[in-house]
Amino acid sequence: MVYLDHNATTRPDPEVTAAVARCLDATWGNPSSLHAGGQAARAVLQSARAAAARLVGAQTQEIAFASGGTEADNQALLGLLFADGAGRHVVTTAIEHQAVLRPCQVLEAAGWHVTRVAPDARGRVDPATVVAALRPDTVLVSIMLANNETGVLQPVREIAAAVRPRGIPVHTDAVQAVGRIPVAVGDLGVDLLSASAHKFHGPKGVGFLYVRKGCEWPAVLSGGHQENGRRAGTENLPGIAGLGAACELARLRLDSDHRTMAARRAQLEEGLARLCPGVRIHGAGSERLPNTTYASFPGVDAVALTMNLDVLGICVSTGSACTSWQRAAPHVLTAMGCSPEVALSAVRFSLGRDTTANDIETTLKALADVLPRLAIP
Numbered sequence: 424m425v426y427l428d429h430n431a432t433t434r435p436d437p438e439v440t441a442a443v444a445r446c447l448d449a450t451w452g453n454p455s456s457l458h459a460g461g462q463a464a465r466a467v468l469q470s471a472r473a474a475a476a477r478l479v480g481a482q483t484q485e486i487a488f489a490s491g492g493t494e495a496d497n498q499a500l501l502g503l504l505f506a507d508g509a510g511r512h513v514v515t516t517a518i519e520h521q522a523v524l525r526p527c528q529v530l531e532a533a534g535w536h537v538t539r540v541a542p543d544a545r546g547r548v549d550p551a552t553v554v555a556a557l558r559p560d561t562v563l564v565s566i567m568l569a570n571n572e573t574g575v576l577q578p579v580r581e582i583a584a585a586v587r588p589r590g591i592p593v594h595t596d597a598v599q600a601v602g603r604i605p606v607a608v609g610d611l612g613v614d615l616l617s618a619s620a621h622k623f624h625g626p627k628g629v630g631f632l633y634v635r636k637g638c639e640w641p642a643v644l645s646g647g648h649q650e651n652g653r654r655a656g657t658e659n660l661p662g663i664a665g666l667g668a669a670c671e672l673a674r675l676r677l678d679s680d681h682r683t684m685a686a687r688r689a690q691l692e693e694g695l696a697r698l699c700p701g702v703r704i705h706g707a708g709s710e711r712l713p714n715t716t717y718a719s720f721p722g723v724d725a726v727a728l729t730m731n732l733d734v735l736g737i738c739v740s741t742g743s744a745c746t747s748w749q750r751a752a753p754h755v756l757t758a759m760g761c762s763p764e765v766a767l768s769a770v771r772f773s774l775g776r777d778t779t780a781n782d783i784e785t786t787l788k789a790l791a792d793v794l795p796r797l798a799i800p
């Protein structure tokens with residue numbers, strides 16, 4: 424099998440699997456217990472927290488574990504419902520993941536106002552448009568760091584530099600960026616950042632929300648005092664142990680993984696251009712994640728292409744895994760101004776640290792076989 428769907432999820436690294444198993448076997452105590460078994464579990468929790476903090480350049484106490492990217496995003500957005508401030512306006516983009524867009528709808532249902540800024544045709548949001556959308560009652564700006572479909576990097580640093588001096592906190596959904604490109608919260612200047620372990624060879628169902636020290640963000644889940652009162656509930660310690668291992672690996676391998684993925688992606692895109700001169704690579708003119716190619720093949724139905732490649736053992740996607748069963752044009756491409764025909768012919772190839780040159784050759788050969796059969800004359 425050639426797996427080119429790493430933006431949906433990645434295979435847990437053997438070191439991650441070992442860390443999860445070790446935790447289940449040896450440190451299964453409750454990290455909140457005072458006895459030795461609890462304290463051994465607490466040490467695992469704190470070591471994973473330190474690894475997560477190192478990966479994003481945060482302080483250890485600024486990391487609160489969550490059940491993944493969706494929960495971290497929900498905590499950032501829906502925390503507003505529990506805040507006492509007077510403002511009731513949020514600025515975000517039209518190209519966010521549903522994990523941000525849906526909580527924005529929840530806010531709207533509760534009487535809040537949300538402005539969704541559109542990107543340009545290359546999938547990038549202009550900082551000036553974000554600033555123009557601010558209102559006196561804006562209390563949060565939420566902009567993703569890397570788009571999950573196009574891989575386009577958003578100018579979060581510039582946006583934070585313009586927005587934060589006005590006293591408005593900035594959240595970034597960095598789920599697709601953390602572990603793939605260098606991410607440093609201090610450099611970005613954000614107050615809140617979401618990450619998810621399964622996007623960088625960690626386990627599913629675990630992630631974290633970075634909350635800048637001094638930024639009081641209300642808790643959404645209430646109950647026990649876990650995570651310093653930020654997120655109640657006994658921690659998913661095996662998952663967190665795996666996340667810690669994945670963070671450490673990602674940090675050590677960041678540069679070499681980046682180089683490998685960028686080289687393979689260039690090989691893929693050159694091959695696509697040769698095979699299909701009409702191919703359109705979305706966001707090609709923008710700075711992108713090194714692993715993502717989102718390509719429209721004129722006259723080809725993306726679902727048919729995905730299924731035909733699957734028969735040949737190649738796993739790709741029509742876009743976000745969360746919406747791949749819906750037959751609507753992907754909202755990201757629609758926001759970038761693509762016609763429904765172009766949007767419905769788009770297939771996402773997302774590479775991983777283990778993708779080989781041979782995998783790319785196999786994929787290109789399969790495309791050469793399948794594309795002529797699918798193209799509508």
Ligand code: PLP
Nearest residue numbers: 491492493520522571598599619
């Ligand atoms: N945000 C982005 C940009 C994503 O790509 C995803 C998952 O694909 C999520 C949030 C949700 O993360 P999780 O699957 O950990 O809930």
